[in-house]
Amino acid sequence: MSISSHFDGGNIEVLDCSDPSNIQLNIRKDNNSDFYQWFYFRINNAANTPCKMVIQNAAGSSYTEGWENYEAVASYDREHWFRVDTRYEDGQLVIQHEPEINSMYFAYFAPYSMDRHADLIAYAASNCECEVDVIGQTLDGRDMDLLTIGDEAEGKLKCWVIGRQHPGETMAEWWMEGFLGRMLDESDPVRRELLETTTFYVIPNMNPDGSFRGHLRTNAAGANLNREWETPTAQNSPEVLAVRNKMDEIGVDFCFDVHGDEALPYNFIAGAEGIPSWTAEKQAQLDNFQAELVKASPDFQTEVGYPVSAPGEANMTVCTHAIAERFNCLAMTLEMPFKDTEQTPDTEQGWSPERCQRLGEACVSAIFASRHTLR
Template identity: 55%
Template sequence: MKITANFDSGNIEVINATDPNNIQLAIRKDNMSDFYQWFHFRLNSPHAQVHKLHITNAGTSAYPDGWKDYQAVASYDRQNWFRVETEYDGNTLTITHYPEAESVYFAYFAPYSYERHMDLLHQAQNDYNCQLVELGETLDGRDMSMLVVGEPDDSKKKVWIIARQHPGETMAEWFVEGLLDRLLDEDDGVARSLLAKAVFYIVPNMNPDGSVRGHLRTNAVGVNLNREWQNPSMEQSPEVFLVRQKMLELGLDMLLDVHGDENLPYNFVAGAEGVPSYNAKMAQLEASFKQALLAVTPEFQTTYGYDRDEPGKANLTVCSNWVAEQFKTLAYTLEMPFKDNANLPDEAYGWSDVRSMKLGQDCLTAILAVVDDLGTK
């Protein structure tokens, strides 16, 4: 029996793997950080029996409440990820599974590999309406890449979509893949209407180093990128520095910053109510976007989410807050669950890569509902 995480986005430490019924594991912390929750590993076993895998340090992870009602995902082909029996006793997370093949992968959520990320970029650039722009390099020497979809024109609105500031939130890049699939579909009326009115600036992965390293929340040197937007640096947070610089250079009329939430089993958005410049126009844009998305898909809801910031008390180191204050426009953080959508549960798959992609497609309809009002006083 062998357990390994020696691959792209792999993360696990093996304490004891001699007894299939009592495998002892631990999640490795992000480099130079105390954050940990993401896991991704492969089990190879000749034993035709139930395997019990105990993640012994789950209780002291970054978001221990996230383990309640959570089920891990597994795959035999690294394409189809399904939910498996998982229990949490307040300290240890136990995955119970009878492998139907010699080799099976387990993960916190359906992984989005660096190779798939590169495929996404280069397949998109093959479209006549899409350009791949390299912004610079990360601390590990990987490219910071942006896709520009649409023909830039001063009369068009500038819509920014960024994802995966927190690398373990892989549903965010699945969301972007779905959004891109629809946006580049010449036969889609929503896409055609949007590209007549707007140019999209899309950063599918804000944190490629953390993604490959198997981190939950930070970059190569343990920095939480979504707390760097006021004062990023090339030494600590080049990912934010480079994207922020390009936003200031090109301009911005709308932002969606796409994430995943460990605790809440819902899809929701967090607005900028607490920024000093928040006004009636920004509130109206937020309300219109939410109303449109509610009408498009039952996957979205507005009952559950984060507590609103008090007026003037928003944390401006957070991306969507900094953008809202800087550009005086619509800036949302969009969150998806690691668990399931409690309003529309799926016992076999929970919230999934496929559902994340479909939500990305649906969000284009909500953007179309507000695009004419973006950037107006």
């Protein structure tokens, strides 16, 4: 038996795998950073062998509350991911499963590889109403892809949708598949009508380097991109700098930033309530959008979320806050769970790629329903 993780998005350190009933593992930290929580590895030659995998350093991870009531995901084909027996005890994460065949994968959440990202970009590029541009490179030399959907006629609403600033939050790019699948479907009447009034600018993956390296939260330099929006630099955060420069060039009327939350078993939105320029009008816009998303998806709710910042006390390095203030627009962060949803559980898969995709589709409906209030 052996364990490997030297592949796209892989992360694990093998301490001892001589005994299948007591496999000892650690999660590697993000490069040049103390963040860690994302894991993704393959177990080999263990068919019909009960395996107990112990992640020893779970207690020092970035969000230990994320381990409570959490179940790891597993897959044989890397397409269908299901939950497996997992428990957090004595500061260790213990995963137990008996593989049916000799090759099986385990991960924190269903991985989204850079190869699949390339397929997503190629699919988008084949659509006649989508233009693909490379607007910069990452520190590791990977392309920053921008998708422009619809024509750029004067007077149209400029809607920016970005995801995966934190690379371990792979649910963001699964969400992108659902969102883009609908926005590029020429037979969809909602999409057709929406493009009459709105142009979409989409960054499916803000952090390609961290995604490939198997990071939880940072880019190749160890920078948390969602804390770089006030003063991004070419040396530390070229990804944010490239996107913000493009936003300055084009303009922003609405910004939707897609993430995942380790601890909370809910889908929810965090707004920009604490920025200096927040108004009752902006609050009404935010409330209206959330109400439309509740109508569009039973998986979305508004009762549980992050505490709202007091007036003038928002962290202005965060994307949603910085963009809302810089462009005097409605901006928000969508958070999805690593765990299952509390109100709409799925005992086999928990929160899954398929459900992320469906929520992405639902967000198209919410944008359509609230489009006249977004500017």
